[in-house]
Amino acid sequence: MTTAIIYSPVYLEHRPHGYHPESPRRLEEAMEALRSFGLLDQEHCVIVEPRLATLEDLMLVHDKAYVERVKRLVESGTRYLDGDTYLSPRSFEAALLAAGGVMKACEIVLEGKYINAFALVRPPGHHAGVYGKALGAASQGFCIFNNVAVGVMHLLRRKGLGRVMILDIDCHHGNGTQDIFYESSQVLYVSFHQDPRTLYPGTGYVDEIGVGEGKGYNINIPLPPGSADDAYMKAWAEIVEPVSRSFNPEFVVMSVGYDAHHDDPITMMGLSTQGYVDLFNKALELAASTCNGRFVAALEGGYGMFLAESVAATIASMSGVSLPITSQRTMSKDEVMKRVEGVLMRLKENLKGIWSF
Numbered sequence: 454m455t456t457a458i459i460y461s462p463v464y465l466e467h468r469p470h471g472y473h474p475e476s477p478r479r480l481e482e483a484m485e486a487l488r489s490f491g492l493l494d495q496e497h498c499v500i501v502e503p504r505l506a507t508l509e510d511l512m513l514v515h516d517k518a519y520v521e522r523v524k525r526l527v528e529s530g531t532r533y534l535d536g537d538t539y540l541s542p543r544s545f546e547a548a549l550l551a552a553g554g555v556m557k558a559c560e561i562v563l564e565g566k567y568i569n570a571f572a573l574v575r576p577p578g579h580h581a582g583v584y585g586k587a588l589g590a591a592s593q594g595f596c597i598f599n600n601v602a603v604g605v606m607h608l609l610r611r612k613g614l615g616r617v618m619i620l621d622i623d624c625h626h627g628n629g630t631q632d633i634f635y636e637s638s639q640v641l642y643v644s645f646h647q648d649p650r651t652l653y654p655g656t657g658y659v660d661e662i663g664v665g666e667g668k669g670y671n672i673n674i675p676l677p678p679g680s681a682d683d684a685y686m687k688a689w690a691e692i693v694e695p696v697s698r699s700f701n702p703e704f705v706v707m708s709v710g711y712d713a714h715h716d717d718p719i720t721m722m723g724l725s726t727q728g729y730v731d732l733f734n735k736a737l738e739l740a741a742s743t744c745n746g747r748f749v750a751a752l753e754g755g756y757g758m759f760l761a762e763s764v765a766a767t768i769a770s771m772s773g774v775s776l777p778i779t780s781q782r783t784m785s786k787d788e789v790m791k792r793v794e795g796v797l798m799r800l801k802e803n804l805k806g807i808w809s810f
């Protein structure tokens with residue numbers, strides 16, 4: 454039951470200029486938590502080095518001119534890609550290793566070398582679209598290349614897979630990922646996120662369901678602020694469970710942002726650490742029953758003091774153990790739950806005729 458953790462110290466070399474929530478501390482603390490919980494003992498988890506994504510790899514997803522522009526900006530010492538997204542001298546290298554890290558994670562799980570893999574990478578990726586900014590967002594939200602999309606395209610285009618599910622539980626909508634796969638029926642993209650009227654990037658409504666071949670394969674679950682563990686579980690049971698069983702993925706990849714934790718300083722959701730573990734267990738069960746347990750999780754956001762513990766607790770689930778954490782499951786207020794029910798009802802209405810509930 455060994456889980457691979459894809460990690461490189463180069464991920465720490467993508468450095469902000471002054472205070473920024475997306476800082477190298479996030480990974481340092483997560484690694485420290487893994488160590489202190491005794492997970493890095495070879496029996497549970499093994500650290501695996503990522504590889505550098507090549508230009509050709511990135512072009513599975515991104516426009517060549519965009520990749521070259523990022524490289525040029527980093528080389529010229531430019532400090533910001535946009536208002537939210539900083540660059541530092543080794544940012545390009547870190548970004549190549551982040552995308553290459555998810556590719557590596559997908560490869561080693563597909564080859565059966567590890568039961569599953571967690572790509573503990575940064576910079577994050579799900580806001581990055583083909584050309585950088587996606588779907589009219591004002592910025593790339595700390596992302597450079599779409600790591601998960603590159604890994605998934607690698608599975609589809611080079612490894613011959615035909616059906617991959619991306620589960621995105623970051624608190625923000627993965628506008629980049631939606632943009633990239635919007636016309637594809639090979640990728641079922643399901644995103645849980647905070648109501649876009651209340652949070653960056655302002656997209657991810659229930660009526661954005663994909664177009665053409667991809668109609669019905671893009672599923673947004675925008676939850677009201679204050680949504681807690683029970684809201685996520687309800688959405689899982691009513692939407693994700695039936696759709697994913699019917700889609701029957703050959704591989705499950707999770708964009709995991711821990712910023713839907715009730716403790717996160719930049720969002721307003723109510724997941725507990727235990728709630729994250731529950732979501733992982735659902736995803737792991739889904740992968741076990743559809744695709745031999747092939748499951749890769751890749752880090753997106755998460756900026757609060759419970760990030761490290763949540764990373765450790767969810768990685769522990771992947772390797773089949775539970776940590777002695779004291780997290781209590783959270784409950785949504787009645788008025789929040791009523792709004793959640795409304796969202797799920799509208800979503801089912803939009804997907805009627807494509808999936809059965």
Ligand SMILES: [Zn+2]
Pocket residue numbers: 623624625710712753754755
């Ligand atoms: Zn986020």
